[in-house]
Structure formats: structure tokens, C-alpha cells
Amino acid sequence: MRIGVFDSGFGGLTIFQALAARLPDYDYLYLGDNARTPYGNRSFETIYRFTREGVDFLFSRGCKLIIIACNTASAKALRAIQQNVLPTQYPGRNVLGIIRPSVEELAKQSKTRVVALWGTEGTVKSDSFALELAKSAPQIRLFQRACPMLVPLVEAGELAGGGTDFFINRYWSETHALHPGIDTLLLACTHYPLLYARIRALVPPEVNILIQGNFVAPSLADYLTRHPEIDSDLTRDGSRAFFTTDRTEGFDKLAEAFLGHSVISEKITL
């Protein structure tokens, strides 16, 4: 059985890349719902339905464990799937998101206990990170800023240049205005690591910038150690398969930009 990685499109490849680098022997299936991306500003009901369909597909292809490598889907659909779907339809299998490890890392890294995140409208409006933080690290204050221009900039290949810098500067000054003591900024959207070089150059050096792949991968490794009943069913032939709900040519081209090596995907319908 494999590890499934689900995202609304390409962005989850940044998480997939980190998982495959940290745990290279496992077999992975990646599904990008490119036909319906972006999820960022869609309603709860829609994101839940789309994510549920993606999860059903990955389970039908033999996944034992699925990582929802999309902040918006983790924020809006994960809990409902874990509570309502897994126990009745997929007992013994699991679906994990990327919010809990993110929140744990924020609590670990911040000295001032004042942190910020950048994400999509959907992630910010769901307040899921703040709710998770309130449970596990209530001493931390979180300020959130939706950055709706950053995903389209990445998808258009605008990873540097005046337009990109303009929006990063604007989002940072609006974030800093929320609280001057922010010492840690979480990039809580799968696309933003591709803008890391410009974000790092424009956000003051004393602010620590967190990229999710760096800690989601060790967190999965830790999970597998603690859950031998899942780990023992996972096969380890180092295989990777990529599925997309849209044209494969487009997926393969952008996936290569994300991963740095060529990819041959298969188109599926959810």
C-alpha cells in the first residue's frame, strides 16, 4: 500500500518533494486537482466535496495513508473527513493534514510568542491555524494575512520581478502593521515556497520564515515510527505516480518546474 499526497493542483508538490526526500523508499501517489484549482477562495462545502473525491480516489488506488498537502483543504475538509468518513468507510487507514505540524513548529520557533501566517483567503477565513494553536500553544499570538495574488503569480511563472516584489512588500507591511513584535512568519500555502527567495529578500532578516516541507516531512517520519500498524502495510519500492484532473502536458511542465526533474502524469476524472 502507498502514501497518497493530495493537493488542489501543483502546490502540494513542494510538500511531496520534501516527503520523498526524507522518506525516499516508500511508494507515493500524487493527485493534483488541477481542473478545479484554486481552492483558496471556494466555499467550505465545495472544498469538502472536492477533497473527499480526491481522498476516495487515492484510497481506491491502494493508499493506506493520505497527506492532504494543501492548507486550504486541510483547513476546511480534514476534520470532517477524519470524523465522518474514515471510521465508517476506511477503518484502519488515515488522512493527515499539514496544520498540526505547522502549529507545533510555530510554537517551537517563536521567541516573542507573536507569529504570523500568510495563506489563501480560505485558510485565513477558516481560522483553523488559530484554533489548533489555541489548543496546543495558547501562549502564542497568531496574526494572519491572506495573500490572494501570490498563487496566480507563481502559476504564471512570475517568481521574481517588480510585480511580485510589489505584492510581497505590500503583504509584509500589512502584516507588520498588525503587530510589530512578529518574529516568525509561516508560509501556510503550498505555492509560497517558490517565492521564498524574494520573500526572504524583502522581509526583515530578523523575522524567521518557515517553509512547511521542512517540518512536515520529519513529522510524517515520526508519525510512521509511532504507528507501526500503518507503517508495516506501506510498500517500499521507491515508486512515484502522478495523477492530475486536467491536461497532463500542463501538469508535467509545471511539475518539472516545482520538482526539478521530469514527470509523466496520468489524467483522471473525479
Ligand code: DGL
Ligand atoms: N494548495 C493551496 C494551499 O496550500 C493553494 C492553491 C489553491 O488555492 O488551491 O492553500
